[in-house]
């Protein structure tokens with residue numbers, strides 16, 4: 001069977017009978033959305049159609065042959081066409097490639113071809129549990145796994161693709177598999193190729209973007225700031241600031257965001273841009289480094305129909321490329337699009353329970369369904385029709401509705417599959433495009449530059465949240481005044497001995513709480529955002545962590561300093577300049593230690609709920625072993641390890657040593673008569689058993705505590721990804 005293309009411009013659609021069962025059309029872009037035709041101007045595109053039924057049927061015998069049958073993007077070689085010959089003069093990359101260039105109107109601008117063959121995705125209960133069971137009974141071991149995708153094959157070759165199917169059919173699983181974003185408990189079998197070569201997440205990060213369903217963004221930054229920071233972090237280091245700014249402006253114009261460039265993104269409590277605009281910002285962040293491939297998971301979820309249509313029109317324009325530019329191949333998972341949205345897709349993958357029911361041109365889908373005996377009724381949304389056919393109606397509790405038996409449903413599925421030619425995948429598709437891509441790798445901004453940009457972003461966010469900082473300062477002043485007045489001018493009398501311990505212990509406890517609560521509330525959300533940015537290859541985990549530690553510490557500094565200045569003088573602690581600075585240093589280290597503990601807990605627990613449950617216990621233990629209720633030297637040996645973990649203890653013991661060393665106490669005659677006079681602080685230190693360590697030891701222990709907690713937190717951020 002030969003196919004040939006006649007280049008006769010006929011507008012809008014006219015069939016050219018070339019004497020074969022392959023028919024060719026030439027059409028103009030009159031029927032594409034206005035926005036797109038403006039971009040392209042008016043030009044003619046050559047398309048061919050192929051019969052899709054198992055037994056090829058010439059289209060001429062189907063009475064209502066319509067342009068719907070035009071296959072303008074399908075790239076799967078059908079077995080029935082496997083004798084397809086390479087045209088003379090083609091670039092020799094095989095019949096598949098040639099077919100692409102014949103079938104795809106923008107093949108010269110399609111830069112990415114994604115192919116998968118015999119792809120099976122399974123989920124296991126737990127990776128470690130499975131490995132353990134395998135070790136225990138390796139001969140008889142049969143892993144318990146749920147199959148999410150069943151041995152599917154296909155290809156994505158340009159244009160805008162919809163992955164459709166009922167809920168739970170595996171749309172997100174397919175997207176995540178192709179984008180190498182599955183979680184650790186997933187087992188993938190089969191081949192996936194990007195431009196003819198196996199690929200991994202790192203390679204995909206360079207050329208592809210992924211927009212997740214929920215628009216997780218930094219609510220305190222404006223649209224322009226959000227995009228500008230991403231541009232600074234993601235665009236190659238060779239870009240100048242001017243070029244970055246131009247790229248951001250370009251993306252904002254493309255996505256229709258220019259009118260909100262100065263509006264903050266917004267948080268649940270502070271309204272910012274709209275839902276559709278948020279989605280556009282997420283897409284914009286991915287478009288900044290001009291990806292060749294864009295995955296979008298349910299991009300229209302939560303949007304009203306007008307906004308959703310508007311967004312899809314934007315994607316359609318991106319997918320067909322602006323003049324002279326390479327087009328972005330877009331793959332969207334979508335639930336049940338309205339008909340106008342459905343019309344914007346070039347191609348379709350229809351999934352049901354992890355199986356592919358249809359893949360190929362969107363327009364041809366209706367024909368396949370008709371050939372299988374399911375023509376789309378008049379005035380019915382084609383997307384609804386496709387889903388209605390493949391989704392069996394469930395009987396309701398009232399016994400209403402017509403149910404279809406599993407057998408009938410299986411018959412429908414096989415009728416649909418039989419109405420299409422079997423797919424024969426060529427894994428080498430797009431190999432020539434790969435060479436171009438490999439030469440195109442440009443280095444990312446340096447680690448130092450990333451830290452610098454992230455620091456700037458962090459400070460900007462903190463400034464936008466200045467209310468929280470101001471409230472924390474006011475609260476610190478109030479608490480400090482309260483403590484200072486309760487223990488006002490403690491003096492040097494014997495009665496001051498029983499008051500010194502509690503006030504020092506209370507200072508240590510108080511410094512820990514506020515910072516820890518702030519971290520526990522904000523870090524899990526920040527972590528989710530960071531994970532997402534890192535999944536897109538925006539920056540190194542170490543750069544993020546370094547910037548966070550520096551910014552948080554600098555913002556935290558004033559609180560213990562203000563606290564110390566007020567409390568120290570109101571209480572009237574042992575006054576020398578050195579002692580005051582040592583006290584302040586302990587307050588500062590205590591505050592940093594508590595936030596480090598909270599950071600570690602929330603990095604390991606991952607969610608706010610879990611962190612909020614675990615942190616109070618950690619704080620309680622720190623207090624219990626804080627050295628006040630029971631002297632550290634008198635603790636039972638088996639608790640020694642918990643005692644070592646208490647940052648409160650090192651603060652309390654350190655400040656006590658600082659206060660009591662060199663402290664002279666006055667005694668009244670009555671005290672002497674009762675023989676209960678304690679003349680100096682050294683005696684108290686010995687009595688309380690605090691002399692097992694010195695001040696330097698306490699400072700060292702606090703520093704070690706901070707370093708260990710932060711190192712564990714870093715490992716949590718770096719390696720715990722879900």
Ligand SMILES: Nc1ncnc2c1ncn2[C@@H]1O[C@H](COP(=O)(O)OP(=O)(O)OP(=O)(O)O)[C@@H](O)[C@H]1O
Pocket residue numbers: 123146148165166167168169170171172173174183333335
């Ligand atoms: N981590 C997982 N553990 C267990 N089952 C999973 C997991 N991920 C997905 N599944 C199951 O795999 C099937 C496909 O899920 P997937 O999220 O891909 O479906 P979907 O078509 O995107 O659904 P929806 O449209 O509702 O988002 C579902 O039955 C789901 O319960």
